[in-house]
Amino acid sequence: MSHPVPSAVQRSTMRALTIALAVFLMSGCAEEVELGGASGFPPGLPGTPVAADLGVPGDAASALVRLGEALFFDPALSGNGNIACATCHVTFLATAEGLPLSLGQGAEGLGPFRRRAEGAILPRHTQDLFERAGGRRFFWDGRVEALPGGVLRAPTPIPAGLVDPLALASILPLLDREEMRGQPGERGALGPNELGELDDGEPLAIWDAVVARLAAFPDYGALAAETLRPFDPALLGDALAAFITDRWEGRPTRRDVGDMSDAAQRGETLFFGRAGCDRCHGGPLLSDDGFHNIGVPPLGPGFEGAVDEGRLRVSGDPADRFAFKTPPLRNVRLTPPYMHNGAYATLEGAVRHHLDPSAAFAAYDASQLPPTLAATVRFDLREAVLGALDPALTSPVSLTDADIADLLAFLGRLDTLLELEKPPNVDTPPSVPSGLPVPRWPQAQPHPFR
Numbered sequence: 377m378s379h380p381v382p383s384a385v386q387r388s389t390m391r392a393l394t395i396a397l398a399v400f401l402m403s404g405c406a407e408e409v410e411l412g413g414a415s416g417f418p419p420g421l422p423g424t425p426v427a428a429d430l431g432v433p434g435d436a437a438s439a440l441v442r443l444g445e446a447l448f449f450d451p452a453l454s455g456n457g458n459i460a461c462a463t464c465h466v467t468f469l470a471t472a473e474g475l476p477l478s479l480g481q482g483a484e485g486l487g488p489f490r491r492r493a494e495g496a497i498l499p500r501h502t503q504d505l506f507e508r509a510g511g512r513r514f515f516w517d518g519r520v521e522a523l524p525g526g527v528l529r530a531p532t533p534i535p536a537g538l539v540d541p542l543a544l545a546s547i548l549p550l551l552d553r554e555e556m557r558g559q560p561g562e563r564g565a566l567g568p569n570e571l572g573e574l575d576d577g578e579p580l581a582i583w584d585a586v587v588a589r590l591a592a593f594p595d596y597g598a599l600a601a602e603t604l605r606p607f608d609p610a611l612l613g614d615a616l617a618a619f620i621t622d623r624w625e626g627r628p629t630r631r632d633v634g635d636m637s638d639a640a641q642r643g644e645t646l647f648f649g650r651a652g653c654d655r656c657h658g659g660p661l662l663s664d665d666g667f668h669n670i671g672v673p674p675l676g677p678g679f680e681g682a683v684d685e686g687r688l689r690v691s692g693d694p695a696d697r698f699a700f701k702t703p704p705l706r707n708v709r710l711t712p713p714y715m716h717n718g719a720y721a722t723l724e725g726a727v728r729h730h731l732d733p734s735a736a737f738a739a740y741d742a743s744q745l746p747p748t749l750a751a752t753v754r755f756d757l758r759e760a761v762l763g764a765l766d767p768a769l770t771s772p773v774s775l776t777d778a779d780i781a782d783l784l785a786f787l788g789r790l791d792t793l794l795e796l797e798k799p800p801n802v803d804t805p806p807s808v809p810s811g812l813p814v815p816r817w818p819q820a821q822p823h824p825f826r
């Protein structure tokens with residue numbers, strides 16, 4: 377059994393309610409609301425229960441969320457017990473990472489402080505996890521995808537009972553050796569890495585082994601039992617998806633509550649008008665869920681030594697070469713660097729790139745990357761990348777510096793209220809069932825991007 381994705385109506389009702397709450401909090405009535413702690417961060421905002429939306433009895437649904445929360449923060453899901461989902465999807469950084477390319481298991485620290493003593497540089501930039509419930513295509517290349525008719529497509533067999541693409545996307549990182557699983561013969565925080573011993577071609581066996589490992593911790597057994605479901609890989613995925621949905625879905629932005637400056641309003645008019653951004657960044661999340669080659673310079677290790685060709689890897693269609701998924705723009709100001717490979721350190725750089733991708737590629741400044749990555753920029757692929765540029769971007773858009781400032785002001789209003797005042801670690805559980813250390817933001821370090 378698996379929970380159905382909440383219907384569009386349920387989701388929009390939930391969003392309307394959350395927006396109403398946020399308007400209330402921001403309006404003159406704010407003094408009457410009891411705010412938690414010295415920070416004034418309202419305790420009710422993170423983790424508002426959405427049990428009714430999950431289509432399962434209330435207690436079991438909130439048990440699913442509780443299990444998902446434990447899993448999300450627990451390094452025991454990784455082969456060597458050294459990396460959790462929350463290590464890369466840093467909750468204090470709006471679930472993004474603040475690094476151009478993610479660093480896999482073996483690196484140490486969090487976000488911009490993460491350093492690679494051992495372990496790999498991963499091929500892609502970490503995506504954020506806001507507003508992902510009900511999504512059809514996951515990852516920069518859409519390799520997990522719900523096809524019309526609800527059939528799931530993925531590069532792996534699909535565990536029995538798993539139907540939600542977000543749930544499948546949530547357990548895919550467990551398979552990747554460099555991301556979480558580790559290598560044969562390693563010894564980690566939980567002893568010998570039995571997950572690393574398993575064959576790459578046996579994903580179902582790997583997921584079963586993760587479940588077996590977790591089930592040995594009594595608290596996981598208890599949390600799983602409360603969901604009234606068997607402890608299996610589908611439960612892992614559904615619990616993670618339920619937690620991601622509960623915590624980061626239906627979160628209003630400053631724009632949603634009408635907190636717009638004149639510049640932001642002019643920027644909004646440009647975005648949906650003359651600048652033509654909404655040709656791809658349309659719809660409620662400002663993404664068409666489509667794949668486009670917008671001419672970003674390739675960089676990083678790529679896949680098996682070959683350059684990252686994006687959607688082509690999934691579809692096999694040459695027209696998809698260097699096409700990546702249009703990112704939704706929620707919290708975009710707070711989640712640098714930008715693009716599938718973090719090529720742009722600033723939001724202004726990312727926006728300006730679109731105006732004339734050909735000129736931007738030619739003038740690309742690799743010094744905005746850390747030196748190890750700067751050396752990997754594939755300037756030699758300029759013709760190949762630009763030759764396949766999305767037709768929507770082949771004629772340069774002419775915008776003044778004032779127009780760009782307005783667009784940036786607009787994009788800055790896509791910050792969710794949840795993220796603006798959040799103190800470090802406010803939403804991080806003190807401990808997880810395995811007893812391993814939970815990834816925590818260094819309390820003394822201020823937010824690097826707020």
Ligand code: HEC
Binds near residue numbers: 461464480504515545
């Ligand atoms: C080593 C860092 C790292 C870890 C650990 C990690 N992720 Fe990610 N996550 C990424 C990166 C990088 C991407 C983009 C990958 C790509 O497109 O190929 C991503 C993408 C995703 C996506 C797809 C988002 C979208 O909109 O398409 C989901 C969902 C996700 N991660 C959930 C999780 C969960 C759940 C865990 C823990 C089981 C986890 N991640 C562990 C780095 C990480």
Ligand code: HEC
Binds near residue numbers: 655699701
């Ligand atoms: C042809 C479709 C298309 C159009 C038109 C378009 N974008 Fe994009 N945008 C994309 C795609 C695809 C990416 C990711 C590309 C990549 O990573 O290779 C992206 C990335 C971005 C990013 C980086 C977000 C992140 O999280 O990394 C920003 C910001 C952005 N676009 C803003 C804009 C603005 C502002 C406009 C209008 C001036 C615009 N886009 C027009 C398709 C488009």
